[in-house]
Amino acid sequence: MNSVNLDFAEELKEYSDDTAFECFNCGTCAAICPLVHDNFPRRMIRYIQVGAKEKILENSDELWRCLHCGLCTHTCPREADPGEIILGLKRFVLANWRKS
Amino acid sequence: MINKDKEAKKTAMKELRGLRKSLIASASSTMKIQKKDIAAIKAFLKGGAATIPEIAAGIDMPTDKALWYMATLKKYGQIVEVQKEGAFFKYTLSEQEKNYEKAEA
Amino acid sequence: MSPQAKKEQNKILILATETCAYPGADSVGQAHSTYPANTYILRVRAPVLFPESFYIDCFKKGISGIIVMSCGEECPYEGAYKALAKRLDSVYKKMKKMEIDIKRLRLTAICTVCNRAFLNEVKQMDQLIREIGPPQLMV
């Protein structure tokens, strides 16, 4: 059972624009991604939406499999810019690592 | 009077032919290819009913094109669909077409 | 009348609704699809007009088969289709009693572009009456 974290979005703002909320979870990004086939990047975006910070940190290695090729951003129906969101998460996670 | 009209029409048609020269040329070359293709399909079908892939392989034509002709010839009553074989239907010359062929011969 | 005119004994009567089946038959014509010529199509508003006796009389007169081509449930006359279906049920009962093969009477729904269904119906009825011949009820 997961409780949503209402404040995570605020925490992330420092690292990224909050376009993650524009995502309507269609899954195009996950299916178009040439690199990662494991619901990535939507899984990460959804975790941002529901504030699942721990899940993001747990799965953070996945972020660096993204090469920023931009195909997800290019095909996103909502223009939520998944590519930039992942870049933002890299920053967030790296900052977290460095803090610890 | 009638002759005069006829003359006028003749001149106008000549003019039109000049104007549409390239269109007419491309249409007639299209028509010639179609005529050959259709003749090939019909000749092949004289050997018995066949499916689209069989026809296409038999006369070295892409399957989608063979189907396009088939749909058309069927519409104009020259070919009929007969039984099904696997996932494909077989086509054969229609009675009308067979009679026509006979008459030709 | 030329002598060759009277040669077809196996006649099929088709009662075709004005809004659906009759234009459907026209559509078959537009497609130039041939079907047996022993078919006579009557344009009707709603086949519910015909009493049981009409059908029996047709057979008595020598009609070999009747196809009622209606609009089905989409009939523009509210409730008419139900009444028609009921009517034909009792015609079937009468036919059984009179030992008329009930296959001689068919109720079907034909729409304005139901070419294939139309041709099928005609073909089946034609095959049937060619097998069993005209009804022997001549009065």
Next chain:
Amino acid sequence: MSEKNQNVGVYICYCGGNISDHVDVEEVRNRVEKMPGVALARTEMFMCSDPGQEMIIEDLKSGKIDRVVVASCAPSLHETTFRDAINRAGSNPFIYEHANIREQVSWVHHGDTATDKASVLIASATAKAKQLKPLDPIRVEAKKHTTIIGGGIAGIKAALDIAQTGIDVTLVEKSPILGGQLNNLDRLAPSGEKASEVLQELLDQVLNHKGITIHTDCKIQDVTGYVGNFSLDIVTKSDNKKLTIDTGAIVMATGSVSYMPFEGEYGFGRHEQVITLKDLIPILKENKSAGSVLKVNGKTIKNMVMIHCVGSRQIPGIHQPKENGQLNEYCSRTCCAAMLNVSNQIRENFPETGIYEMYRDIRTYGRGQEELYNQASKNKVIFMRYEADAQPEIIPSPKPDYPLQVKIKDSLTFNEEMEIPADLVVLATGIEPDDVSGLASMLKLPIGTDKFLLEVHPKLRPVEFPITGVFLAGTCQAPMDTGEACNAAGAAAVKASALLSKGYIELDPFVAEVDTDKCQGHGACVEACLKEGALELIEVNIEGKIHKKARVTAALCLGCGACAAVCPEKAIDINGWALKQYEDMVDAIVSDGFTV
């Protein structure tokens, strides 16, 4: 039918080869010419051409013929052409019969069989033609007046539309005020107009229109009559005043109500923090409080959950039916946009109030609605999706800072179970039709399985009932939003206007007619009649004796012929499509044209 011999003129078309290539047209003419009753038979290259038509007109004018058969293409193409020609000759257009020898002969049969069949079809058409008689359209006087039942947005719009074309209107509303559901709404989705302003704009016009009479707080007690001549008895609820309205047409615009959740449905009635969208809207309307967080009943709403599809899209076996067994299987169409609209308002005015929307499918189908959904996402409304068989659960919160907790198996989060704390849970309750069963049975209006009023056909006649002269508009038919209800009202209004614009109504002449001499008053026809009121038994005094006779009300008769089939005396038949005609046609067919 009179027994005197009719003179039938038969005209056979070559159709420029279309017919003559397969049918020996001249041979057909030879055969037809000899048929009894045929005064003359002619052929022509194109019957539909001017010379062809002129030929018919000449023959009619000269008195050589008084019945016409044209054998050519399908009747759908040229029946009207030849009827018009006959009209031009000064004859009644209904003395005409068509033989279809192109679509049903020359295009489908070849050779001798085609020629034979063409002859037989002409023989059969001739047999019918001999039984034809002149017919006149039935004309019913109609009151240039329409009654609208229901004073919601659809009723108001319909009233205004009809009145503006010069037809008087009476608007009957059961409640004391006009406006219906719009009175309960605030900002309308998706464009955000104020419901009150939209309503006022129409009301101003309606109240000032001289052609519109308004009766509020009224009940309809009885409806009688038929198209053009209805009569409504109404009574005012407060002072029991009675009133009769004579009217030419009726528009049903009786509207809808909001679904009421049962106790315990998503915690409704058990937790005070669970309310419906309908309850929330007036709170928002009045909530003028400044500040960045929404307050409801004085309580701060930090986070709220909105649940879609409450009382809509219900599935047998999953959802609980109402006491009357009713299950709302339909989509209420308007709630998705309404919810998103409210969410946007809250997020924009009270940014510190968080919102979670739980949906099955977001149905922002209409113009500007998808943008509303997108905007809600931009406003950081968080969406969660549940399946019909796994509805969100509302329980008291285990944590002290929120009263409630909503549990959902969220398919967007990979089917994980999620828990959302909430200060408020809002249910998007669906639309249900207002109960008009009394009125419906008075007017014999059909009701669908979804309990909404049922139109004749959603595409052919979407705003009409099978009862001629009665129309429907708005949410009494199905859920719809304000714009759609107004469109429906416009469509109903145009039908009513077209019907009444002339002051009389012309009906098809193809109706049942009773041969009173033959009629024995069995009443079988009345029983068989599909249309209530079209046939009745009346008592007639013939030479001092009372006889029962059937009587047709032409304005109500459908012309289906159900009556003709059951009359033992064959005393009733359909004009233009008589049973007797068909019998003769069959005779002509079986005898290959000999007995005509």
Next chain:
Amino acid sequence: MFNPRDIIEVLAANVRQTKSPFGIPKYMVNTWFKDLRLPKEGEYLLFTGLMYQFSPFIETATQYLEKYEDTETAGYLKYAKWVPGYISGIGLAMMTKRKEKRKAGQLLKNIAYLLHKSKVNFGYRPDLDNYSGILLYDMGDQKGFVAHAKKVAQKLKNAGIKKIITIDPHTAYALKELFPKYTGISFDVKPYFELLNFEPKDCGLEVTLHDPCFFGRYLKASDITRKQLANMGISVTNIRNQGEFTSCCGGPAESISPSLSNEILEKRVKELGEPGKPIIAYCPICLGNLKKSNADVEDLSTLLARHA
């Protein structure tokens, strides 16, 4: 797969210490201009961002990494950051073949030649030509990137540079999009192929163009290259994944997972190979990576220089 955290820290430390992600001192890498007499001043400054120069070293590094991916040794990589950048970098430099280095240099010489032939007024200042820091940005080391970018941009600004010619898509993106956003310093940035201007001719060639992600999608520059080629009479066969819809070559994955990189490369080569024409790249990373596949690949500048 290597632990990304370790890799980033190595790269970040390298950039911090040597201004180069691979810890190779600039003087060892940037040598291509030495036997050319390039003007120092001009309307434009040619700014290579050193990406082409790095490419042979990256290749060597990848070969090295490939051996250790998913082995126990992979874990030791994290100690690399304790080794001063230039030591490991020099090691890398030593391992890289001279021939490869020369080839990379030739590409840059070609570009200088093309610009010169197009009468573009440009200058080259080795002192101002620095690595853009883009890899740090891509890896999420925002702080590291911004700190580095600020130094690079400030230097350019101090030198009075306004217009810049870039060569590779990553540097172009960094200068055009990221520098203004993160350093507050903007330049008029143009890729070199935008400025080329030759007499039209008809080479009668057909090629397949591999658009790099950053030029194809981010900077939407793929039409410009096509126009240039069309001008030379070189027709580009259309494939589905081109322009804004181009596919990744897998190159950037090398540092994190060489095997993933290979997997992507295989797919891309299949797409590019279908028309059966020579493949043209215009990004050093794409070029290096595509070359691994034994496909017929060369750089746009090589093709243009041969025919201009």
Next chain:
Amino acid sequence: MIPTDIFNFDTLVVGGGIAGLQTALDLGDQGYKVAVVEKDASIGGKMIRLSKVFPTLDCASCITTPKMSAVAHHENITLFTYCELNSLDYDGSGEFQGMKALITQKPRYVDPVKCIGCRQCEYVCPVHIPDMEQGGLSATKAISIPFSNAIPQLPIMDIENCMLCGQCEKACPTNAIDYLQKPEEFLIASKTAVVTTGFDLLPVKDNTQYGNGKIPNVIDSLQMERLLAPHGPYNRVLRPSDGMEPDSIAYVQCAGSRDKSMGVSYCSRVCCMYAIKQAMLLSGSLPLADITIYYMDIRAFGKGYEQFYQNAKAMGIEFIKAKVARIDRGENGSAQVRYELQDGSGTATANHDLVVLSMGMVPGWNPEQPVCPVSKDTDQFITSIKPKISPVLTDMDGLFVAGAAAGPKDIVDTITESGSAAMEAAKFMSKSLMEN
């Protein structure tokens, strides 16, 4: 050039699809004189080209044909088919104040008065051209009647593909062929106008994600309508690449709709329902085939629609919540769709014998200055200035809009809206009557 022919009407209806026909009938029935201008060779619009229609599943032709013929025979309605609208604007300058429309009658190269619709010309014509009425899946001739129930029954000569061989002229029994026909311009002056110009589908060729129309057996939904229609190209459902009866068919929803990257951000409103309808028809004609619908949200919002959707589910049609990200060429003529498994188990590819793209809807006509000054919304459909009180009102006095010209719309809503537009036009005319 000022055309000398001026026709006067009460209302000009632009577009002879179902919306235009209904509007014309509702006005004609009230006694107004109506002109219907249609750009195609026949009236009937998109609807006459459909197979069956939801949620009643009655045949589209059976509903449309009576309306077409009612319009054709209506004493108050005049049809102008195969006509291009060059401009439409309010003109208050002359004696007549109202709408003026400049129209070009495109040449059919057939004399409409002489022609009797016998199709002899079509039979003898030796040139085959793709029949766009059949989605290009079969051929017609360079001179042909567009489709069997077209109104009027007049052939059109395609001069792009005509060899001027003269065979049609020889075959014509009424000397109706006229190779020298020229376009003719004329004016229609009317008190009001109703724009019912409908919609088009986004072209598949512009959609790279779904293969730019180059992947065999990936077709659009209107082509599927033809495959399902009784008069379709094959008279049955076969896949176009080789005539195989498909065993697995997929629908890709929101292909171009609700998708800013594909150009249309709005919902096209009808695709969910027509996909479900087609799926149902398919499972009727191909009972053994697997049918899958990939969707984001099923929008079954209308009367009887939700029940229709639930029936489809019960029939075994598979609904997968996913937006297909790309389609590739598969093995043996199949097409491969790629999508995310939303339950978190990664991504998947699936092969289908036939893939139908539910392409987004865009306006069928783009009024732009100086053709017509009516305003368009951001969605490019004509702006409705009173979307609540009367969605048919535009920002031009006396000009109304109905049907898909005012945004994607299903047939039910279109017919209702057309009635509403007819009402507004009638009100406008009776108002000006009273004022004068």
